[in-house]
Amino acid sequence: MIRFMLRLTIPAAALLACGPAGAQDIDPDILTAQAGTFLVAPEDGRAGCRLTLETDLAIGGYSLSGQDSCSKPLPALAEAASWNFDGNGGLIMMDPTRRVIARFVENEGSPMKTEDKTPLLLVSAPDGIDRLPTFSSLAGTWVMQRPEGEKLCSMTFEGTANADGNAPLSPSGDCTANVARLKLAIWRIDGFGLTLMSHDGSSVGFRMRADGNFDKSREEGGKPLSLIRRDPH
Incomplete structure (x- = not known):
């Protein structure tokens, strides 16, 4: 995470x-x-x-x-x-x-x-960023993809969090099998960190970069992964 x-x-x-x-x-x-x-x-x-x-x-x-x-x-x-x-x-x-x-x-x-x-x-914040992300500022459609552009899944983030600090997300029907099996259903913000989670414990964490998109945290291991906003504000 x-x-x-x-x-x-x-x-x-x-x-x-x-x-x-x-x-x-x-x-x-x-x-x-x-x-x-x-x-x-x-x-x-x-x-x-x-x-x-x-x-x-x-x-x-x-x-x-x-x-x-x-x-x-x-x-x-x-x-x-x-x-x-x-x-x-x-x-x-x-x-x-x-x-x-x-x-x-x-x-x-x-x-x-x-x-x-x-x-x-x-x-700690990326250079050029002067404010924290919020649920409302990140609400919308995002694409999960490899750095070279291979699309793995698109998903929509809802902009209202519950009392636990989580908000719903809705993966599209075009997710690859390795993403679909994670059963991602909620997301949360932690400073400049963004975590996607299932209801049964699966999660993947990202960190914000200077352009407002996200890269998978190095602590997660595995292949590089990015979240790119499809509908920038």
């Missing part, structure tokens, strides 16, 4: 002793693993901005850059001056007075996100 997202693989207990006040005590390897450029964007699909988490010391934690890109889509984050681990497996961003302006909570198996009414996600 695709996991194209920011995830902390550090046990929370390892960070309890190195919260915001103990920044200098954090293992350099942990710090380096967490650093990088990420998209911060609302879960509802509105535009976000890119911030780079750096490893240099700053007031309250570590430096970050890219705040200017947040001034229009997410003005509160334009005030961010530093970031740090929160001691519980999550991550915080602070203004120059050390006031926490965003707290991203560890979310097992999914991107870290805030606990606001409309959460912000902190996630």
